[in-house]
Amino acid sequence: MTSIAKPVLHCDGLVVHCMDYRLQKILHPWVMNRFGADNFDIVSLAGGVHDYEMVLKYVELGVKIHSINEVVLINHEDCRAYGRDGTYKRHVSDLLEAEHKIEALFPSLSVETFYLHLNGKFESILPA
Ligand SMILES: [Zn+2]
Numbered sequence: 001m002t003s004i005a006k007p008v009l010h011c012d013g014l015v016v017h018c019m020d021y022r023l024q025k026i027l028h029p030w031v032m033n034r035f036g037a038d039n040f041d042i043v044s045l046a047g048g049v050h051d052y053e054m055v056l057k058y059v060e061l062g063v064k065i066h067s068i069n070e071v072v073l074i075n076h077e078d079c080r081a082y083g084r085d086g087t088y089k090r091h092v093s094d095l096l097e098a099e100h101k102i103e104a105l106f107p108s109l110s111v112e113t114f115y116l117h118l119n120g121k122f123e124s125i126l127p128a
Contacts, residue, residue: 008067009065009066009067010066010067010068011035011038011039011040011041011066011068012035012039012040012068012069012070013034013035013039013040013041013068013069013070013071013072014040014041014042014043014058014059014062014066014068014070014071014072015027015031015035015040015041015042015043015071015072015074016043016045016048016049016055016058016071016072016073016074017042017043017044017045017048017074017076017116018044018045018046018047018048018074018075018076018079018081019044019045019046019081020076020079020080020081022118023076023116026116026120027074027116030122031072034072041058041062041066041068043055043058046081047075047079047081047082048073048074048075048076048079048081048094048095049073049075049094049095049098050075050079050081050082050094052094052097052098052101055073055098055102056101056102056105059071059102059105059106059109063106063109068109069108069109069110070109070110070111070112071102071109071110071111071112072111072112072113072114073095073098073099073111073112073113073114074113074114074115074116074122075091075094075095075113075114075115075116076091076115076116076117076118077115077116077117077118078118079091088115091115092115092125095113095114095115095125096113096125096127096128098113099111099112099113099127100127112124113125
């Protein structure tokens with residue numbers, strides 16, 4: 001009995017963003033433009049990186065099954081999943097913390113973080 005190996009799958013990026021319906025028309029063209037169609041995994045979670053452990057599960061999976069190279073983490077303005085805690089400062093802090101943890105676990109991954117304004121502006125969050 002011979003087993004036929006399945007082809008190795010690859011895409012460049014994994015994108016994590018909030019489930020919020022207000023973002024979809026902004027996010028989808030941006031992600032398609034950045035990675036190209038057919039070249040990214042996309043994860044929609046309430047609060048973006050709010051639940052880091054959940055984000056990590058998807059990053060691990062993306063590395064394992066699609067050998068991703070890049071992770072893009074996007075939190076956004078007026079995120080109701082954060083409620084009152086969702087200050088700009090908190091979003092920046094959570095994004096950078098998630099980035100650092102992922103980079104420590106997966107040194108070969110490039111991780112970028114953005115704060116998405118509701119007017120459509122993607123603000124790149126850089127380590128202080
Ligand atoms: Zn949100």
